[in-house]
Amino acid sequence: MTTRRKFIGNSLMAGAAMATAPTLAYGNVGKSSVPPENELIGHGDFKYKVIWDWAKMSIAHNPLLNCHEMQMDSKGRLIMLGDHTANNILVFDRSGKLLDFWGTGFPGGHGLTLNDEGGEDVLYITDCGYYVDRLGKNQSQAGQVFKTTVDGKLIFPLPHPHTIGAYRQDQPYRPTETAIAPNGDIYVADGYGSDYILQFDSKGQFIKKWGGHENTDVNYNLNNAHGIAIDHRSGDEPVLIVTSRNDNAFKFFTLQGKYIKTIELPGAFVCRPVVDEGNIYAGVCWSETRSGQKWVRDTGFITILDMDNRVVSNPGGEAPKYENGKLQKMYNAPIPIFNHGHDVLVDPDKNLYLCQWNAHQTPPIKLERV
Template sequence: MKNSRRDFLKKTALASTAATIPSYSFTIINKPTLSNEIIGHGNFKYRVHKQWGNLNPNTTPIKNCHEMVLDSKGRLIMITDETKNNIIIYDKSGKLITTWGHTYNAGHGLTLFKEGEEDVLFITDPSAGKVVKTTVNGKIIMELPNPKNIGVYSNNMQYKPTETAIAPNGDIYVSDGYGSDWILQFNKDGEFIRKFGGRGYEDEKLNNAHGVAIDDRDPNNITLLCTSRTHNAFKRYTLEGKYLSTIFLPGAYVCRPVIDAENIYAGVCWSRMKYLERVPNSGFVTILDKNNKVVSNPGGTKPKYKNGELQLMLQNTALFNHCHDVCIDEDKNLYICQWNAKKSYPIKLERV
């Protein structure tokens, strides 16, 4: 039954109708319980399971739930910056399977790549300036060089990597999102190839290059999507680092783009609310279709376009604090990781 439903959803055409500029109220709706509430828009609506990932904080504590990936065994692997258990592995019911990792003081980025028949992880720790490749059990396979040590950065440049993306040929792209906003490209053996981006306001530049992802939705035109969070945008580049275009997401301080089937998902860490300033505890989730058009904002305002231009998007439900990542399972349920959310565990959004 689930497979039939998924097939139906994949074939459903997604569209967003044009509308007038919305009238915004800056009062956040208080909804203390959402277990029976449906959030989202169009064909992307979800039932909230706020307690799904709750664990015993005395034995499995967290500080921030930064990112989560789904491995080939159907396990949900999450990275935190709590060194008692940097990696927490769940089953899809929310039950704890195991934990590992005690050295990633600012464990942040988590990317899964299938290398032959094996899953491998790429972990970033911005405070340590480290990017490591590990097995799913935590054995370190490789550590990428610090750009300062190989002459790519001068000594006065900051290097605080936040995310990685792995190309089909094994090339590794590192976003220096908390450092100098470059995207650094290495080959599969960790040898430096090039850097591009860097901080600025020109189209080809980035500001808070928080995330990076391989966009392989068109297998004949694989590109790189990079977050420019302060710009409320994703910027697209060739795999050789040539700027192509910008997806502007007004109001949304997006984290990394997550590609699943024909869609892009992202956690929105803040939205531009009162006086168009970045407001604390104003996060939501945003979902784009195959044409890079926003079709749903779970926890946020309904996406509206006027004359083809996306209008300002804001939080409208006090469910999320600061959404940091979205993980999607085979039934198109979402698992939301949050930063600075009072040490809360991930929330599940069940597709309805």
């Protein structure tokens, strides 16, 4: 077993060198501003109070780089994946108390999926391969997906597509997310690599791939396939929702990979779709400015879609507008509230927890539903 994999179950590993890390400051990070006291954000029936100091932790003891994704387990614990190898995984209760931390082997920790398998919670951890070293320089290594227990014991890694003949050697593999079908099939979104969706069975055996950039039918082309989720909302056969982030869109496919439709989200560079009952929630990492600029810092928010896939609220952004049934370009709030929305967790009370990328080492933020 490689050294990297040996690191996977390690817990309670915080380096002494981190003891001098800065303490956490809430609000006014980057361009972001704390909303005035008691002011709500969001629109329509989806309005929230921002709880900036929900997470009861200090980055002096549990250092953070980016908070990428969060899941809730069957015990009600909130499990967060980040990319700081002192503690890739942080485990909170719903009050924000830090219960546990572990994981030193995911420098590119990016995607986190929790699945109930025979009454047991398991994790699918996606390391995209991109990371920042201790000198602050961008680095890369092989991306990979690991199936683990909720306390970090390795069950198995998924094979690399180069080693099983699924990719040409010149095609990069930088996976960003997974989704698990009812039959146990595993879908991997190669969002930072070659933009394919790879399908494996429950044992990790490769089945097929689709997507990429070279399809005659352009509906199958993906452009930064950053996220993927199983959608059960129709009550019929579940379908896949795939993010095509650079297209400002979600694309829908059958579980066999047949294209169904595209939902356009103009102006919003969305991350993973999070399906909760009849709604889709997504972090918006960047939004286009009114002058047409893209990839501008501190332009993120959250977007919420209803059962009909219409945007009904943009917490941290401007209210969605439709003209003649067509969604108009979406923008962040005139005074930015968040930095970069990367993932959203919805709890049983419909409160939200926002994980942010590139947000000055801030932990997840709670949005209390009102």
